[in-house]
Amino acid sequence: ITPNRADLFSMNGTAWEVAAILEEQPTLPSFELVESDTQTADLLTAEAPGELAPKYALRVVQGVKVQDSPLWLQKRLWNMGIRPISNVVDVTNYMLLQYGQPLHAFDYDKLPAHDIKVRHAYADEKIVTLDGQERVTNPQDIVIAAGNEGLMFAGVMGGASTEVTTDTVNIVLEGAVFEPRAIRHTARDQNLHSEASTRFERGVNVEDTFTALDHAAALIAELAGGTVAAGRVVAQDFTYVAPVVEVTVDQINHVLGTVITVAEVAAIFDRLFFDYVETNGKFTVTIPARRWDITISADLIEEVARLYGYDNLPATLPTGATTPGKLTVKQALIRASRHTLEGLGLDQAISYVLTTPAKAARFALHAGHPIQLDYPMSQDRQQTRVSLLTGLLDDVAYNVARKQSDIALYEQGRVFVSDGDTTQRPAEIEHLAGVIAGNWLPKTWATPAKKADFFVLKGVVEQLLANYALAQSVRFEANGAREDMHPGRTADIYVGETLIGFIGQIHPLTAKEYGIGETYGFELNLAAILSLPKNKTNYEAISKFPAIARDLAILVTADTTAAAVRETIITAGGQHLHDVTLFDVYSGTNVAAGMKSLAYALTFVDPEKTLVDDEINAAVAKIEQKLAENHHAEIR
Known part of the structure; x- marks a missing residue:
């Protein structure tokens, strides 16, 4: 029974309804x-x-x-x-x-x-x-x-x-x-x-x-x-004053698309035992106390439609100008994100928006507080989430408990953050998060299994961000201060100077609390990414001229990050530097204590002509100079 038909919570009310349907007179108890x-x-x-x-x-x-x-x-x-x-x-x-x-x-x-x-x-x-x-x-x-x-x-x-x-x-x-x-x-x-x-x-x-x-x-x-x-x-006590509602046959036919006559409408009101006065197709209906759900003309039109029969209403196509469907920029970004992550091997998960107070405060990207429900469904659903990772870890725990240890999941949805003012609605922010655990690639007869790790997930995130065609460069900065994340395997993600998310290993104590093993996760602020400037995606033809490769090995202090070195190489390498790949990291024999050796493969290409050694040598020399200035690097 729908909430508006509370009269049908009684046998008397149901008797009036059945009498109207069968065109009978109800006999009420005396x-x-x-x-x-x-x-x-x-x-x-x-x-x-x-x-x-x-x-x-x-x-x-x-x-x-x-x-x-x-x-x-x-x-x-x-x-x-x-x-x-x-x-x-x-x-x-x-x-x-x-x-x-x-x-x-x-x-x-x-x-x-x-x-x-x-x-x-x-x-x-x-x-x-x-x-x-x-x-x-x-x-x-x-x-x-x-x-x-x-x-x-x-x-x-x-x-x-x-x-x-x-x-x-x-x-x-x-x-x-x-x-x-x-x-x-x-x-x-x-x-x-x-x-x-x-x-x-x-x-x-x-x-x-x-x-x-x-x-x-x-x-x-x-x-x-x-x-x-x-x-x-x-x-x-009070005396019931019956409300009076007016409706015209023209109104009824306009709403229902019918050609019901005055006599047919009058017959329907008679079946409902409504008192009415009809004048030139206008019905003034006195509503009995047993039908307190009827207050406006639309309610009377609904009564006419019910007893006239929904099957008798004409079926017509919509009229008027139509417009082609189109995704908004936000919708297109979200859909593209899903396609990218699914193409990279992650499956979509949909988690509860509500969680426990302890979980609701974890992995927060935004300053603020979760929202406490006045009447929660259960103890496990008391507050709104401020992060998607909490729900994804619940999903990981659910799968691990059922002997599914190789997991790659992502979720796109909203988080809810309040500034503490209970009179204002919380901010609803679009986020994107993912987790991986177990083996990323299974063992085959020819290759060993590849375990999920930080760099596997970093590769997924890098490809996702590359597909956004962001105008500013993306960088990962180590951050050991995030609660519930491993202090030595966590990085914040920046686009230019804008913090858009983080990536890393879930803290072992947090993982133990969830009953899961080594797990890696990331969370991105899609709303922030949407607001950032982007490059137009243009087709670039493959160069007809050969590429030239050079290897560069340098000695830097152990606390120098490979990402910072790569950024320096890209900045100094000039317009013909096409790719920079780190292929070796070494520390130990023949390397001084507190130092490490990094080896990069540099690829140079000019789509207009064949490069000569002098051009490449000049570019490499400039790179070496900047590495020495910025990182006190020694060329090996």
Whole structure:
């Protein structure tokens, strides 16, 4: 049942609906209420503020004998999924099903006082509900109290202190309409969703509230042998004013694309038992209380469409100018990123956005805080993620637990970062992350297995960034300060001076916490990458002239990075330097302590002519000079 059709939470409401479909007249239940000479007003009082309970009344039934219900009533409740308890409680549940009106029965003699009040709960009141749990109230909860003692959560669940048992002799019946938002708050605050709260949250037929109360009193007197005290004690009541909604046949046909006549529309409103006045194709419809979901003309059009038959509505193609579909720059970048990573051997993963507080703060690229949910689904889903790596590590752990140790995954999605201002929405930032573990390449008859390591993942990231055609150069800078990352195998990724992400090995202690082995991961800020300047991608013909290769071996201090040396070579190498590849790193015999030897293969190409030795020698000499100036390198 959709939330707008709460009238179908009752047999009476369903009867009206079926009658309209079958073009029949519904027959609703009737009852005869016999009252004693005792006045209900002499037995108790009631008080309820209108903003909490717009309708509130009580009845008293005296001298009842609580026992099992007759078989016909038990069978009806069983068929509706409700467990029979006793004749008194079963009658209240029967009225719930019949009218969609929740009722509650108190043991009159267990009340701490006979002044029933509807009020907001005090902070930290303790109420034991009918399910046997002790619950602590919130000041926004609504409770029913007597003698200032909270008895139950209004409209949600009764309290054990006034529960009807086989010893009960006198009962108080409560019939009310409670403020829906307050009931919703109480149900969520107490994590206590009941048949009653389901109906009160969505609305009830206000004209049936006291009718259901009287019917329940009459039926209890019949089944439990009691007498009904005369009259109701009414704390709040109001007269239902039926809303009037207008709709024209032209409106109906325009929205539905039909040619329904005035007579057909009138026949549909007759089947719904709506009172109306029709003037020149304009219907002024008076909405009964049982259909509180109808408030505007569109609601009436929906009623006409339902009973006219959706299958009878004409099927037409859209009209008007069409535009070709096109990806935005952001969408194209994201899609290209996925294609690149999948082409490089990674599989896409989709992880939960919500995680635990401990995991939510890990691997953060941005200053800020994760968002705490007021009503989390579970303890494992309390806060929004600030990094995609946390979810990917959960995926790795899931696979490792199932004996899948060779893993290569990536995820593209948003992270959520707040500056701590709860009145503002958090920033939603597009990220891209990946992890690898186990063997990158499997063992074959001709080649050994290749383990996943830092440089394998670095190659994946370099190719991904190369495909973005970024105008500024990309560099990797060692960073041993990132928590949860290996201090000696982690680097920040910069484009120019902009930090766009990081790459490295997951810290062994963090990996142990997840129950996984040696794992490498990266995370990129796609939003930052999208904002960076980019080169246009142009086709470049392969040179017809031969390339010239030179090897260059240098001696540098052990803390000099190969990336810094390569950057110097590229900067000084001139326009004909086509490729720089590090092919050897050596330290040990014949190399001074604290030093290392780096060997690079340099490739020079001129697409216009064949290069000569003098040009190459000049370029190499300039490179050697810059290496000596920038890194105090010795040429070997």
